[in-house]
Amino acid sequence: MEHYNMNLTLKVWKQKNSKEKGNFETYQVNDISSEMSFLEMFDVLNERLIKEGKEPIAFDHDCREGICGSCSMHINGKAHGPWEKNTTCQLHMRAFKDGDTIVVEPWRARAFPVIKDLVVDRSAFDRIIQAGGYISVNTGNAVDANAIPINKKDADHSFMAAACIGCGACVAACKNGSAMLFVSAKVSQLALLPQGAPEKRSRVLDMVAQMDKEGFGNCTNTYACEAECPKGISVDNIARMNREYLSAGISSE
Amino acid sequence: MLTNLKLQLLHMTWKHFFTSSIGKKLIMGLTGLFLILFLIVHCGLNAMIYFNDSGETFNHWAHFMGSNLIIRVMEIGLFAGILLHIIQGLMLWVQNSRARPVNYAMNRAPANGKWYSRSMGLLGTLILLFLVMHIYHFWTPSRLGGIAGIHALQETRLGAEYNGQEVHDLYAEMLVVFQNNLWVVIVYVLGVIALFWHLLHGFQSAFQTFGINHKRYTPIIKGLGVAYSVLICLLFASMPVSMYLRWIK
Numbered sequence: 001m002e003h004y005n006m007n008l009t010l011k012v013w014k015q016k017n018s019k020e021k022g023n024f025e026t027y028q029v030n031d032i033s034s035e036m037s038f039l040e041m042f043d044v045l046n047e048r049l050i051k052e053g054k055e056p057i058a059f060d061h062d063c064r065e066g067i068c069g070s071c072s073m074h075i076n077g078k079a080h081g082p083w084e085k086n087t088t089c090q091l092h093m094r095a096f097k098d099g100d101t102i103v104v105e106p107w108r109a110r111a112f113p114v115i116k117d118l119v120v121d122r123s124a125f126d127r128i129i130q131a132g133g134y135i136s137v138n139t140g141n142a143v144d145a146n147a148i149p150i151n152k153k154d155a156d157h158s159f160m161a162a163a164c165i166g167c168g169a170c171v172a173a174c175k176n177g178s179a180m181l182f183v184s185a186k187v188s189q190l191a192l193l194p195q196g197a198p199e200k201r202s203r204v205l206d207m208v209a210q211m212d213k214e215g216f217g218n219c220t221n222t223y224a225c226e227a228e229c230p231k232g233i234s235v236d237n238i239a240r241m242n243r244e245y246l247s248a249g250i251s252s253e
Numbered sequence: 254m255l256t257n258l259k260l261q262l263l264h265m266t267w268k269h270f271f272t273s274s275i276g277k278k279l280i281m282g283l284t285g286l287f288l289i290l291f292l293i294v295h296c297g298l299n300a301m302i303y304f305n306d307s308g309e310t311f312n313h314w315a316h317f318m319g320s321n322l323i324i325r326v327m328e329i330g331l332f333a334g335i336l337l338h339i340i341q342g343l344m345l346w347v348q349n350s351r352a353r354p355v356n357y358a359m360n361r362a363p364a365n366g367k368w369y370s371r372s373m374g375l376l377g378t379l380i381l382l383f384l385v386m387h388i389y390h391f392w393t394p395s396r397l398g399g400i401a402g403i404h405a406l407q408e409t410r411l412g413a414e415y416n417g418q419e420v421h422d423l424y425a426e427m428l429v430v431f432q433n434n435l436w437v438v439i440v441y442v443l444g445v446i447a448l449f450w451h452l453l454h455g456f457q458s459a460f461q462t463f464g465i466n467h468k469r470y471t472p473i474i475k476g477l478g479v480a481y482s483v484l485i486c487l488l489f490a491s492m493p494v495s496m497y498l499r500w501i502k
């Protein structure tokens with residue numbers, strides 16, 4: 001891929017805190033290398049803003065290698081930008097051309113209030129995990145990892161669900177602001193394994209109850225979540241969670 | 254000792270179950286599937302007009318449906334189902350729009366799904382508007398026709414003989430409604446078009462809601478859903494059109 005430099009117009013959401021109203025701010029950035037990542041482009045802009053004595057743009061990031069799920073940004077109308085199955089930190093500037101205008105917004109959901117600029121509060125996800133995204137493990141010596149035989153298919157499906165990085169793109173993409181893809185991935189990864197069996201019923205009931213409490217919308221099976229998920233989490237997981245929920249809901253006291 | 258143990262688990266009540274996000278979806282799916290079954294019966298019986306025998310076969314079955322106690326009891330279930338579907342559907346619509354208080358300035362939603370999947374509330378409301386008119390046209394005169402002044406069509410005094418009994422001539426009523434009013438025919442066809450898109454998403458969506466998403470079954474379910482939506486809607490739309498065009502008299 002040939003290297004090139006570009007000049008861009010950025011329209012970025014600026015918001016002081018969760019209380020105040022935000023608005024778009026327009027920035028001109030020049031000589032951006034096609035080999036930079038999207039976040040590096042923001043670093044360049046922020047350094048300049050700091051030098052000019054202006055407020056830099058607040059955005060979330062951590063690993064910058066597509067595994068932590070911090071870098072939540074809605075870029076040109078899509079969660080994590082134009083590339084499929086990709087996080088913002090792994091989006092590279094070669095996705096854009098010289099003269100492009102790029103619109104960058106935070107995730108928009110009642111359950112993800114904006115903290116500042118592009119940073120949203122995703123602690124609702126943490127509380128959902130706390131409600132049931134765990135297994136019981138005996139104390140004492142660590143058990144051999146392969147002590148319990150597990151069907152290869154179940155292990156694979158569990159692993160695919162466990163690929164969820166909890167970035168919230170599913171909520172951001174869903175017209176209902178629903179968290180079903182995230183929660184279903186977290187339910188599935190444990191429901192598919194024998195280690196998850198002791199909490200089989202309480203897990204799904206508690207996690208869904210917490211999800212509803214956080215103010216996420218209700219799933220209407222539009223599958224926008226799957227289309228924009230950087231890890232390609234499948235909506236099969238949502239069907240599995242529905243199954244788990246219905247059977248647990250009917251059978252539990 | 255044991256009696257002192259408090260259950261730490263979340264206590265499941267019916268209310269909790271059916272007001273959870275998944276329970277609400279279950280209600281939508283069950284009532285939706287029930288309506289889908291109803292439409293098969295409704296469409297099949299209406300297709301009797303295509304015997305083109307001045308409505309004899311059609312009226313025979315319409316009379317059967319109107320006078321059979323079991324059918325009348327099931328009709329109450331049907332109305333309850335429709336009401337539940339509508340109320341829950343509108344509530345979902347409101348709740349879901351509240352889950353995103355601030356909209357995106359730029360949103361490429363068409364890139365991540367079908368427009369009709371995203372428009373179930375709107376399509377449902379269009380169906381509802383159509384239903385109000387539809388019930389006024391046919392259900393009230395055929396069921397409540399005896400109550401004086403229930404509506405203007407009464408004045409055409411539609412009566413037919415059936416086994417020596419005066420019965421409401423529903424077929425003649427269809428002719429009155431469709432033969433002379435192009436706009437009614439157009440509204441009916443538009444109503445059916447809204448139903449088509451609603452079903453195209455709804456049929457397969459209901460199965461996902463019930464937790465059925467399977468490598469082998471889901472393609473069959475999706476195929477059935479498309480076939481059902483096309484067939485039912487083509488048949489329904491053809492009825493007012495063929496009456497208006499005097500294909501059947």
Ligand code: HEM
Nearest residue numbers: 220281282285288289342373374377378381455458459462
């Ligand atoms: C004969 C008419 C109708 C039929 C056969 C029908 C059928 C269905 C079906 C099968 C679903 C899918 C349920 C699911 O995904 O689990 C659905 C969803 C829905 N219906 Fe209807 N419906 C009808 C009329 C209406 C009406 C009058 C409204 C009024 C507002 C409405 C509003 C909705 C809404 C908002 C949804 C979306 C819920 C969701 O996908 O989760 N429907 N319908």
Ligand code: FES
Nearest residue numbers: 064068069071089
């Ligand atoms: S910064 Fe960790 S996934 Fe992007």
